[in-house]
Amino acid sequence: MELHISSSATKAENFSSAQLFVDPTRHTTAPLVTGGSVVGIKCSDGVVIAADTLASYGSLARFQNFSRLMKVTDSCMLGGGGEVSDFQEIQRLLENLITKDFCFNDEHIQTPRSVHQYLGRVLYAQRSRLNPLWNSLLVGGYAASQSFLGVVDLYGTTFESEVLATGFGVLLGLPLLRKAYRPDLSINEGIKIVEDVFRVLFYRDARSINRIQVATATSAGVTISEPYSLETKWDFEGFVNPRSTYDESTW
Amino acid sequence: MFRNQYDTDVTTFSPQGRLHQIEYAQEAVKQGSAVVGVRNKNYAVLATLKRTTSDLASTQKKLFRIDDHVGMAIAGLTADARLLSKYMRTECLNYKYVYECAMPLSRLVLRVADKHQIATQRVSKRPFGVGLLIIGYDQQGPHLYETSPSGEYWEYRAMSIGARAQSARTYLEKLFETLDSCSLDQLCRHAILALRETVTALKDIDLSTKNCALAIVGKDMDFTVYEDEDILPYLDVIQTVRSQEMDGNTMYPKYFY
Numbered sequence: 001m002e003l004h005i006s007s008s009a010t011k012a013e014n015f016s017s018a019q020l021f022v023d024p025t026r027h028t029t030a031p032l033v034t035g036g037s038v039v040g041i042k043c044s045d046g047v048v049i050a051a052d053t054l055a056s057y058g059s060l061a062r063f064q065n066f067s068r069l070m071k072v073t074d075s076c077m078l079g080g081g082g083e084v085s086d087f088q089e090i091q092r093l094l095e096n097l098i099t100k101d102f103c104f105n106d107e108h109i110q111t112p113r114s115v116h117q118y119l120g121r122v123l124y125a126q127r128s129r130l131n132p133l134w135n136s137l138l139v140g141g142y143a144a145s146q147s148f149l150g151v152v153d154l155y156g157t158t159f160e161s162e163v164l165a166t167g168f169g170v171l172l173g174l175p176l177l178r179k180a181y182r183p184d185l186s187i188n189e190g191i192k193i194v195e196d197v198f199r200v201l202f203y204r205d206a207r208s209i210n211r212i213q214v215a216t217a218t219s220a221g222v223t224i225s226e227p228y229s230l231e232t233k234w235d236f237e238g239f240v241n242p243r244s245t246y247d248e249s250t251w
Numbered sequence: 252m253f254r255n256q257y258d259t260d261v262t263t264f265s266p267q268g269r270l271h272q273i274e275y276a277q278e279a280v281k282q283g284s285a286v287v288g289v290r291n292k293n294y295a296v297l298a299t300l301k302r303t304t305s306d307l308a309s310t311q312k313k314l315f316r317i318d319d320h321v322g323m324a325i326a327g328l329t330a331d332a333r334l335l336s337k338y339m340r341t342e343c344l345n346y347k348y349v350y351e352c353a354m355p356l357s358r359l360v361l362r363v364a365d366k367h368q369i370a371t372q373r374v375s376k377r378p379f380g381v382g383l384l385i386i387g388y389d390q391q392g393p394h395l396y397e398t399s400p401s402g403e404y405w406e407y408r409a410m411s412i413g414a415r416a417q418s419a420r421t422y423l424e425k426l427f428e429t430l431d432s433c434s435l436d437q438l439c440r441h442a443i444l445a446l447r448e449t450v451t452a453l454k455d456i457d458l459s460t461k462n463c464a465l466a467i468v469g470k471d472m473d474f475t476v477y478e479d480e481d482i483l484p485y486l487d488v489i490q491t492v493r494s495q496e497m498d499g500n501t502m503y504p505k506y507f508y
Contacts, residue, residue: 117351
């Protein structure tokens, strides 16, 4: 990913009034500060969502203690990857939504499904104006004794499923999640599964770190854990004693 | 109520602090034929009396379906009601599009009431001349709301508006506390009997499949309208009551059957 400022941006003639009328307004063309994979799994008594705490600046691991999980309501949580400033904008929109609910002062609170649909509509509207919020979001929650897990991407596509992931989590995590999924999983089992997925992601995704946060939604509410590190294994025979420096396939 | 010099404009207060135009608009609601609404723990029911201008004409439409989970009965200017129902339908549709969820009744009624209020504070407009009884079922259960040309709205467990509605209200006042424990059938019968109270004073009219329409919405039931032959089973209760009346059976009050 290249991050360069074009030299024409500083030239005087590019700011003449004629130039301003000719050049159209530019919108998001590439994300700058990005979050990585988000992974989620439904359990019998709730939902688990996890994300690592890294915000990358291209190939630089810039912000290593950044929370990509958000508690939306007592029954709904959000995990986001992609452009961080857009994720923060989405957080602001959702906070406003919940504040509006509070101001109505009736007993109605947005369900996780409503939040999921709302985000899908906002992202679709933005993409239709060619000014996307460059994110992949996971919405999870537990309301009316039912688990909910949904994904929204920067196009406004929405999906709902028992296991979901974004980014590299789709390629490396979903096969593991699908194999491990059972309808009678407990929350703690769900957390173990998700930790294993992030272990694999740390081994293989070059834009990840070994520090994750886990959010759970159960009948007791939504809790987001403190960030913690995963135990990883690096003493494989192939790493320690590579048989040949030219043979890259030893591990 | 007689004419006075402060009633030309809805934007002119009288010295007593009243807006006469709004009160005259409320009179228009009282001109419409009666509608009755009742509610229990899981359902809400509307019973309406349909009027015809002449025997050649079809009956005036009193029940409007707004969404799967909301409907209303009107009393007053039907044209105004049509406008409001179009607005309410759009609001429900937009809400479902954005939030994938049935619009909560309280928020829908709030928007309708705000629309009513706007018409009471512009020189260029007149108040809506229609009263609505809105029933619906949402996350919080069944609801019954009344709106008025003034822009006010109230939630009720039982209510009636329109011509001679006071008779229906008197009937409902006696038993509204028992409604929560009623079954759906009992609830419908109460609605029919309350509506009947508004016509008992008139010697030659009684409720029939020709002039009565019923609507039910609830826990496992989308807003459904029953009229013509469909309403016949619900009108059976009238036979029971009528025979009690003819026997001079005053031991049983009219509202127990």
